[in-house]
Amino acid sequence: xxxxxxxxxxxxxxxxxxxxxxxxxxxxxxxxxxxxxxxxxxxxxxxxxxxxxxxxxxxxxxxxxxxxxxxxxxxxxxxxxxxxxxxxxxxxxxxxxxxxxxxxxxxxxxxxxxxxxxxxxxxxxxxxxxxxxxxxxxxxxxxxxxxxxxxxxxxxxxxxxxxxxxxxxxxxxxxxxxxxxxxxxxxxxxxxxxxxxxxxxxxxxxxxxxxxxxxxxxxxxxxxxxxxxxxxxxxxxxxxxxxxxxxxxxxxxxxxxxxxxxxxxxxxxxxxxxxxxxxxxxxxxxxxxxxxxxxxxxxxxxxxxxxxxxxxxxxxxxxxxxxxxxxxxxxxxxxxxxxxxxxxxxxxxxxxxxxx
Numbered sequence: 001x002x003x004x005x006x007x008x009x010x011x012x013x014x015x016x017x018x019x020x021x022x023x024x025x026x027x028x029x030x031x032x033x034x035x036x037x038x039x040x041x042x043x044x045x046x047x048x049x050x051x052x053x054x055x056x057x058x059x060x061x062x063x064x065x066x067x068x069x070x071x072x073x074x075x076x077x078x079x080x081x082x083x084x085x086x087x088x089x090x091x092x093x094x095x096x097x098x099x100x101x102x103x104x105x106x107x108x109x110x111x112x113x114x115x116x117x118x119x120x121x122x123x124x125x126x127x128x129x130x131x132x133x134x135x136x137x138x139x140x141x142x143x144x145x146x147x148x149x150x151x152x153x154x155x156x157x158x159x160x161x162x163x164x165x166x167x168x169x170x171x172x173x174x175x176x177x178x179x180x181x182x183x184x185x186x187x188x189x190x191x192x193x194x195x196x197x198x199x200x201x202x203x204x205x206x207x208x209x210x211x212x213x214x215x216x217x218x219x220x221x222x223x224x225x226x227x228x229x230x231x232x233x234x235x236x237x238x239x240x241x242x243x244x245x246x247x248x249x250x251x252x253x254x255x256x257x258x259x260x261x262x263x264x265x266x267x268x269x270x271x272x273x274x275x276x277x278x279x280x281x282x283x284x285x286x287x288x289x290x291x292x293x294x295x296x297x298x299x300x301x302x303x304x305x306x307x308x309x310x311x312x313x314x315x316x317x318x319x320x321x322x323x324x325x326x327x328x329x330x331x332x333x334x335x336x337x338x339x340x341x342x343x344x345x346x347x348x349x350x351x352x353x354x355x356x
Contacts, residue, residue: 004171011036014205021041021235028062033242039070039071041071042073043055043058043072048072052174066093070087071104071142084133085132094137097126097172100186114179116179129292140173141172165202176207190205192221192225193224193225213246215283217248237293260324270286279314285315291304307319
């Protein structure tokens with residue numbers, strides 16, 4: 001069990017906030033495949049307070065999408081606190097503070113990971129959010145292990161961590177890369193183990209390099225963290241949550257999802273997209289997910305191109321019939337491998353909030 005304040009989760013594998021991805025359809029699909037807790041896309045505090053139509057739609061929570069976390073990003077403590085209060089009113093079960101985004105545009109505006117370099121401001125933001133929420137919801141914080149690898153960055157990290165826990169934060173998610181690393185190079189799981197030893201029985205959720213169910217279970221066992229926040233590894237792979245739970249429970253890795261099971265997930269993802277975004281937009285919006293789904297297909301290069309060519313619902317269904325119809329036409333599905341190329345080319349990923 002994973003506990004985030006009053007929120008108790010049956011399994012320790014959760015879906016991270018993913019800008020441009022973790023909308024309601026992705027979150028709901030993850031739940032259907034065993035994910036107990038998801039986070040919405042990160043949003044800017046000032047946009048939450050603007051109350052625009054697009055932001056209201058983005059913040060909307062389907063009744064079956066609980067418990068769900070709302071992740072906030074900003075730079076002004078008072079504005080951050082006001083937005084946290086609005087997120088509580090919107091129905092979020094946990095309010096999450098983003099001190100981790102490494103995108104240059106975000107850093108240039110003194111948001112996200114930048115705040116680890118100004119611990120006094122970070123502490124003021126945390127205290128303001130905790131006071132604004134006033135015990136109505138748990139508050140959590142997402143952090144990287146510092147701006148870079150120097151001693152000052154490490155001292156700042158632990159200063160912010162300790163003060164956040166003292167202020168009443170219920171859980172802290174720690175990504176094992178520095179802000180300057182962005183998404184390139186390995187995540188330092190040894191640092192995660194240090195953090196967990198440092199905080200004792202307080203809840204720490206690990207993040208970084210979780211691309212397979214085996215990775216998730218290995219992180220728990222090697223670092224001692226209480227849970228795993230799965231980000232890129234969950235895109236186009238809702239199966240990861242049920243697989244990780246199965247390995248943790250039985251010690252055995254389940255077989256990879258057959259093409260029939262993959263098609264079922266793709267059809268369900270389209271259905272959810274059509275409900276929440278309209279059928280006209282569902283197919284184009286799913287292309288970026290399809291690129292990642294294609295990695296599990298035996299003919300992944302061809303299937304990736306097919307996903308990218310889809311422009312409407314009819315083409316989407318025809319593509320599924322062509323590539324996910326007759327399983328006997330293709331070699332057996334193999335386990336999705338850890339994408340070293342994706343890790344090395346991490347600059348293609350972004351956590352930048354919409355309309356920032």
